[in-house]
Amino acid sequence: MSYQTLDIKEESGVLTVKLNRPEVRNAFNDLVIEELKQVFSKEAQKDSVRAVVLRGEGKVFCAGGDLNWMKESVEFSYEENLADTRKLAHLFNQMNQFSKPVIGAIHGAAIGGGVGLVSICDVAIATESTVFSLSEVRLGIIPACIGPFVISKIGASHARRLFVSAERFGAKLAREIGLIHEVVSDENALNDKVNEILSSVVLCGPQAIMAAKRLVLDLAWPESRNHMDDPLEMIADALAQLRVSDEGQEGVRAFLEKRKPNWIKE
Numbered sequence: 001m002s003y004q005t006l007d008i009k010e011e012s013g014v015l016t017v018k019l020n021r022p023e024v025r026n027a028f029n030d031l032v033i034e035e036l037k038q039v040f041s042k043e044a045q046k047d048s049v050r051a052v053v054l055r056g057e058g059k060v061f062c063a064g065g066d067l068n069w070m071k072e073s074v075e076f077s078y079e080e081n082l083a084d085t086r087k088l089a090h091l092f093n094q095m096n097q098f099s100k101p102v103i104g105a106i107h108g109a110a111i112g113g114g115v116g117l118v119s120i121c122d123v124a125i126a127t128e129s130t131v132f133s134l135s136e137v138r139l140g141i142i143p144a145c146i147g148p149f150v151i152s153k154i155g156a157s158h159a160r161r162l163f164v165s166a167e168r169f170g171a172k173l174a175r176e177i178g179l180i181h182e183v184v185s186d187e188n189a190l191n192d193k194v195n196e197i198l199s200s201v202v203l204c205g206p207q208a209i210m211a212a213k214r215l216v217l218d219l220a221w222p223e224s225r226n227h228m229d230d231p232l233e234m235i236a237d238a239l240a241q242l243r244v245s246d247e248g249q250e251g252v253r254a255f256l257e258k259r260k261p262n263w264i265k266e
Contacts, residue, residue, distance in 0.1 A: 001042070005032045007057060008043060013050035014198055015043060022058025027066035028113045030084075033091050040098055051201050052098070053194060054121060055105040064112025064135065088113070089145040096120040096149055097217065099210040101201055105194050106130055106180065107187055115179070116146030119153045122213065124180040125193045126171045132179065133168045152220060154178050205263055207247045 007018040017039055019026035044052050056062055073081055095102070095117075104121030109131045118124050118132075134150065136143045143150065143163060151159045158177040162169070171183045184190050201209065242248040247263070254261035 001038070003035045003039070005029075006035050006039060008039060010043070010046075010049060013048060013202060014053060015039075015046075015049045015051070016053045016055065017044075018054075019056040019062055021066075022056075022060075024066055025060040025063035025109070026056040026058065026114075027063045027069075028088070029066040029069040030087075032066075033087050037091055037094060040094055044098065044100065049100065050206060051101040051103060051198060053103045053105060053198075054117060056107070058108075060108035061104075061106045061110045061130070062114030062117055063109060064114055070139075085145055092116050092120060092146055092149055099213060100206075101209060101213070103194055103197055104180075105190050107190060109133075111135055112143065113146060116143070116149055118179060119146060119149040123182075123197050125182040125184060125190060125197070126174060126180045127186055127190055128171050128183050129186075130171045130174070131168050132170070132174050133166060134162045135166045137164060138166045150179075203264055205247045205251050205261065207245060208242060208251070211242055 003020075005019070005021050007016075007020040009016045009018075017036075019032070021027065021032070040052075043049070073084060076084065096119075098120075101122045102120065104118055104124040104126075106118055106124060106126035107130055108127075110118050110126075111131075111133050112135050115132055115134055118126075134143050147159075147163075154162075154177045171180065174180045175183050182193055184193050243252075250263075251261050
């Protein structure tokens with residue numbers, strides 16, 4: 001499938017999803033939302049895909065909302081705006097709930113919805129010159145659709161400051177508050193760090209990775225649990241199921257037999 005706003009490439013089990021609107025700093029519009037939804041519903045779900053790398057073409061990762069898209073919303077009724085914002089909220093939830101690792105390679109700037117994209121990444125790496133901002137209140141609006149995901153990442157205290165100040169901040173603070181995990185010198189170092197993370201991911205059991213991510217979401221987002229009310233029972237059940245699974249059995253046997261498990265390709 002071809003995309004107008006995204007550049008998609010799968011290689012060696014890694015699906016690279018690149019925002020490809022450099023002329024507008026990779027800003028969001030209706031089509032970007034729809035195409036990201038399609039990618040995470042289809043291409044990213046393939047068994048051959050072990051991880052997704054999210055990045056941006058050009059000088060900026062993502063500058064938030066497209067100006068033309070925002071102009072349209074001014075003319076929308078409440079009902080039309082509600083339909084629009086629901087699409088955005090559901091996209092971020094879909095990406096947040098995605099079962100495989102998502103690694104964000106962040107450079108240039110992540111503004112507004114761009115910070116939302118950073119927040120749904122399992123591993124977020126940024127160059128030291130990257131600038132961040134939750135700038136919505138400067139426009140008289142709020143970062144509502146990305147709010148749950150940002151707050152989950154940086155906590156309520158930092159969110160209160162950054163939501164109300166709309167200040168710009170650098171990669172150093174972004175790392176200190178937990179928005180990103182690593183800061184690197186430049187884009188070459190960014191690529192090297194992404195590859196380092198990926199080389200570690202492919203050594204792990206694919207089903208175990210998905211279960212581990214689900215465990216974090218279940219424990220951090222109680223409202224997302226739909227199978228058990230007791231978190232202690234849930235965690236015991238999750239590990240027991242993996243222990244008796246084919247992958248779990250293979251992984252433990254391989255460790256005891258001092259060999260590589262069958263999911264590691266020679």
